């Protein structure tokens with residue numbers, strides 16, 4: 005069936021084109037459509053100024069990682085048609101971090117095909133005539149971006165776009181050797197290793213509005229290097245510069261080194277473990293495994309802090325060899341007076357602490 009669909013899709017533009025060439029000279033505003041997709045049908049529909057319209061009820065959709073989302077899109081004709089017509093609907097994706105247009109799904113009538121990373125995770129809703137909403141399941145961190153819903157009926161081709169944003173948290177990350185050790189590719193890898201991805205400018209900007217104040221510059225997904233300042237201060241560009249997200253612009257991807265801003269979203273749970281004694285790094289990893297869990301990654305700790313209210317004053321080992329803790333309700337003897345994830349850097353592996361573990365929850 006899939007092969008058949010591909011053949012039809014390949015044929016459509018040619019048929020339309022040759023038809024247009026022969027029909028165009030004689031009919032100016034009187035487009036002639038032919039229902040090429042219905043077998044045994046040589047029924048020709050005569051349109052007089054009929055227009056195809058496409059729009060979306062919501063310009064942006066917010067969703068959670070691992071959850072579902074519906075991107076609305078509907079089409080209709082003006083004036084309305086008496087009988088329904090079969091159209092081609094195509095959804096394409098423009099990744100939030102930049103990158104090429106990617107096919108998501110193509111459908112004609114009730115037949116559809118989804119592509120690559122979206123295979124088996126997307127379908128058309130088709131709840132009512134003209135409904136072309138895209139239903140997405142098992143949302144992944146990198147699904148965010150702009151989605152275009154395109155409807156093609158013969159010569160008419162209309163589209164609309166919907167933004168998909170994932171609820172998440174932006175966090176600054178440094179190489180174990182310290183400040184400014186990451187090339188662009190190193191930054192990308194560092195985020196992935198922490199169960200996160202390079203943050204986009206929009207995500208960093210949103211975090212700045214929510215109060216992220218960080219004096220070290222970090223890579224973003226678009227290859228620029230920036231840092232968010234909510235409280236201007238001396239070692240940070242001085243008091244005179246206004247608060248804002250400050251940019252060094254696009255930097256050389258291999259030669260220049262900075263920190264990175266990663267974007268993470270909650271899926272699963274993070275918890276602190278400290279058996280009868282504190283542990284070195286090896287023992288910490290084992291302790292999580294014995295509990296049917298894994299030692300937590302930094303992105304998971306930040307997401308649990310932001311979305312699950314993780315609040316624990318004891319320092320614990322993390323998967324990358326750093327030691328951290330997360331505080332949502334600041335209190336005495338528990339670090340600075342603002343909520344946050346505190347870091348003790350990367351202590352020697354024989355030092356002893358508790359551990360933060362991570363488990364995917366199975367509902």
Ligand SMILES: *[C@@H]1O[C@H](CO)[C@@H](O)[C@H](O)[C@H]1NC(C)=O
Nearest residue numbers: 070071072073139140141142
């Ligand atoms: C997502 O949709 C699937 C299938 O429609 C459903 O089984 C699942 O429970 C939904 N998940 C969430 C988080 O709503």
Ligand SMILES: *[C@@H]1O[C@H](CO)[C@@H](O)[C@H](O)[C@H]1NC(C)=O
Nearest residue numbers: 283284285286287353354355
């Ligand atoms: C951690 O302690 C165990 C003994 O419990 C020891 O075998 C191991 O070498 C130690 N690892 C490190 C990194 O210190």
